[in-house]
Amino acid sequence: DQQVKQNSPSLSVQEGRISILNCDYTNSMFDYFLWYKKYPAEGPTFLISISSIKDKNEDGRFTVFLNKSAKHLSLHIVPSQPGDSAVYFCAASELSNYQLIWGAGTKLIIKP
Amino acid sequence: EAGVVQSPRYKIIEKKQPVAFWCNPISGHNTLYWYLQNLGQGPELLIRYENEEAVDDSQLPKDRFSAERLKGVDSTLKIQPAELGDSAVYLCASSFPGARNEQFFGPGTRLTVL
Numbered sequence: 001d002q003q004v005k006q007n008s009p010s011l012s013v014q015e016g017r018i019s020i021l022n023c024d025y026t027n028s029m030f031d032y033f034l035w036y037k038k039y040p041a042e043g044p045t046f047l048i049s050i051s052s053i054k055d056k057n058e059d060g061r062f063t064v065f066l067n068k069s070a071k072h073l074s075l076h077i078v079p080s081q082p083g084d085s086a087v088y089f090c091a092a093s094e095l096s097n098y099q100l101i102w103g104a105g106t107k108l109i110i111k112p
Numbered sequence: 113e114a115g116v117v118q119s120p121r122y123k124i125i126e127k128k129q130p131v132a133f134w135c136n137p138i139s140g141h142n143t144l145y146w147y148l149q150n151l152g153q154g155p156e157l158l159i160r161y162e163n164e165e166a167v168d169d170s171q172l173p174k175d176r177f178s179a180e181r182l183k184g185v186d187s188t189l190k191i192q193p194a195e196l197g198d199s200a201v202y203l204c205a206s207s208f209p210g211a212r213n214e215q216f217f218g219p220g221t222r223l224t225v226l
Contacts, residue, residue, distance in 0.1 A: 046216075096211050098143070100215070102155050
């Protein structure tokens with residue numbers, strides 16, 4: 001039973017346009033959500049996070065939106081750059097629980 | 113600042129053989145994690161250490177997997193004997209204590225069991 005789902009295995013976006021990556025979750029106890037980025041042959045690197053008390057968190061070109069009623073979050077990248085081409089993982093955890101539950105990832109390809 | 117170091121980067125073994133992976137976390141990070149990542153999936157936690165104590169090993173297959181973190185710094189993950197289904201990437205991560213602290217990942221060890 002997948003508690004965190006990323007239903008798009010891949011996404012292709014033109015350079016300079018907006019990239020939107022989506023993530024759905026089923027566990028209503030999740031209260032903290034993270035996005036990680038992974039290049040080939042490297043480990044994941046933290047990108048941005050959001051607590052359930054917020055519905056938006058922004059860091060430069062990256063914005064994460066959280067819709068608790070829909071159990072849905074999305075990562076927006078504006079504008080998309082070639083270096084953004086990577087696999088993006090959504091992860092979630094419950095309060096005071098160290099365990100991160102990860103989605104399967106979405107491969108983002110930025111076209112020049 | 114040096115990141116999380118893992119070795120080896122790649123390992124190919126025959127089934128039923130033992131294998132060990134080593135991890136050196138970021139200096140000062142008391143919390144250490146071992147994850148398994150299968151192709152096309154996200155990482156799955158195997159074990160979490162706080163200093164030298166394994167505080168969450170509920171998902172570690174203890175019949176063949178073992179781990180240690182002597183002196184609360186470096187850690188070793190061992191599989192004995194390896195099975196075909198163990199082929200995966202084994203990731204080590206570290207963080208400061210606290211459930212909300214960012215986890216820093218090493219590059220992983222890609223294991224192939226033939």
